[in-house]
Amino acid sequence: MDTKKKIVIVGSGFAGIRLVNELDEKLFEITLLDKLNNHQFQPLLYQVATAQIDPSSISFPLRSVFKKKKNIHIRIAEVSKVDREQKEVITNIGNFAYDYLVIGTGCKSNFFGNTQIENHSLTLKSTSDAIAIRNHILLTFERIISASEQEKERLLNILIVGAGPTGVELAGAFAEIKNTVLPKDYPDIDFKKLKIILVEGSQNTLNNMSDTAKNASKKYLQEMGVVVRTGLHMTSYDGDIAVFNNGEEIKTGTVIWAAGITGNAIEGLPENTIVRGNRIHVDRYNRVRGCVDVFAIGDIAYMETSKYPNGHPQLANVAINQAIRLAKNLKAIEQNKDLIEFEYKDLGSMATIGNHKAVVDLPFIKFEGYFAWIVWMFLHLMLILTIKNKLIIFLNWAWRYFTKDNSLRLILPPVNNNKL
Numbered sequence: 001m002d003t004k005k006k007i008v009i010v011g012s013g014f015a016g017i018r019l020v021n022e023l024d025e026k027l028f029e030i031t032l033l034d035k036l037n038n039h040q041f042q043p044l045l046y047q048v049a050t051a052q053i054d055p056s057s058i059s060f061p062l063r064s065v066f067k068k069k070k071n072i073h074i075r076i077a078e079v080s081k082v083d084r085e086q087k088e089v090i091t092n093i094g095n096f097a098y099d100y101l102v103i104g105t106g107c108k109s110n111f112f113g114n115t116q117i118e119n120h121s122l123t124l125k126s127t128s129d130a131i132a133i134r135n136h137i138l139l140t141f142e143r144i145i146s147a148s149e150q151e152k153e154r155l156l157n158i159l160i161v162g163a164g165p166t167g168v169e170l171a172g173a174f175a176e177i178k179n180t181v182l183p184k185d186y187p188d189i190d191f192k193k194l195k196i197i198l199v200e201g202s203q204n205t206l207n208n209m210s211d212t213a214k215n216a217s218k219k220y221l222q223e224m225g226v227v228v229r230t231g232l233h234m235t236s237y238d239g240d241i242a243v244f245n246n247g248e249e250i251k252t253g254t255v256i257w258a259a260g261i262t263g264n265a266i267e268g269l270p271e272n273t274i275v276r277g278n279r280i281h282v283d284r285y286n287r288v289r290g291c292v293d294v295f296a297i298g299d300i301a302y303m304e305t306s307k308y309p310n311g312h313p314q315l316a317n318v319a320i321n322q323a324i325r326l327a328k329n330l331k332a333i334e335q336n337k338d339l340i341e342f343e344y345k346d347l348g349s350m351a352t353i354g355n356h357k358a359v360v361d362l363p364f365i366k367f368e369g370y371f372a373w374i375v376w377m378f379l380h381l382m383l384i385l386t387i388k389n390k391l392i393i394f395l396n397w398a399w400r401y402f403t404k405d406n407s408l409r410l411i412l413p414p415v416n417n418n419k420l
Helices: 014-022 042-049 115-120 127-146 149-155 165-180 211-223 316-334 370-383 387-403
Strands: 005-010 028-034 038-040 059-061 072-076 079-083 088-091 094-097 100-103 107-109 157-161 195-200 227-230 234-237 241-244 249-251 254-257 261-263 279-282 294-296 301-303 349-354 357-362 365-368
Touching: 005 014, 005 094, 014 028, 014 316, 042 127, 042 165, 042 370, 115 234, 115 254, 127 149, 127 254, 149 157, 157 165, 157 249, 165 195, 165 211, 165 349, 211 227, 211 349, 211 357, 211 365, 279 294, 349 370, 357 370, 365 370, 370 387
Parallel strands: 005 028, 005 100, 028 072, 100 294, 157 195, 157 254, 195 227, 279 301
Antiparallel strands: 038 059, 079 088, 088 094, 107 261, 234 241, 241 249, 349 357, 357 365
8 A cells, every 4th residue: 555645746947846856755656737848947048038049958858857756747737726625736637636735836927917018028937938039039130121211220129128137148148149140140230220228127237136246237238238227117018119107218129028026826825825926925844824734935935034034035046945945844744753944045146148247146255257157157057957958058158159159040930739
């Protein structure tokens, strides 16, 4: 008779993947639910969006990742709610019973209720989003060649909203390919007229990082030709004209929204569990408030501690470390041992702006420039799941570094296929 406890994990982000790997195979039978069949390495999505690396380099099929594990069942499903009384997760392909439920559903873009901007903007939260941006940008340049002068003005403005790491890295990557790659592909376009505009509501780029990072990132972007506008909020965008809170208008056919995130919460949790940012309130053991057998980890989890009274930063390192601690605590529960509270040790944050240009904030030092860029590359390669993909990405970076070119500028529009 199988006495293993059933754990259902919702979400295959950094938290979900690490939890599966850390759980004791002798104690637990795992069902991993996700609406996609792959884990996506989100920190490098911007390089897919700017045609610098291939989508497959940062996308990892779940069945391949866990092919050696015999205690895991992978199901591609849309989760609609949790039935806590029946201890089941309700999905579009059926119900899944659990002894323990772990929610690691992450976050999505937050448009703060502005549906008009949402309907006309591009986002960067998944590989599909990155491919959509790549297709859109490349198609835009194809259209510029034959567009009227009036239409060219609109098409030659690329507007990025939000100057956190995603926005800064996107702006820097676009500036690089504008200066080194695109003029070779499109000699008929005057790229001096192409404007990459980065808009931020606060007064700084990388506003949550150190003054060193804020100042250096803005300086690098401006040196690369990016137009940086701070203290400005977009109020509307109809697909042609972006309007801002100061009355200013910018004609553009491209708005990429990187201005905020909100949690992918699930229905069926106790009242008052969902807190600001649509995150799930958990205790120091990542247990959902008001529950004994439901947990949340990663970006979706909101945990208050003395060091982080407003919740932890939504970073990969937080998600990974919460997964490691929860795996140990679930084992402790089964063995009737004491649980250990989660305590996050800040390992720092970083962002890259382009070749030789990055900023790194560590607990003991802040630095920028060439060495920061090397550190950024090394640490991101270490987080990639497989040796094969680490090598592919490294070779791709090396090739691009020496040749200032790549061969990934393919337009791959989606195909509507409803045969299934």
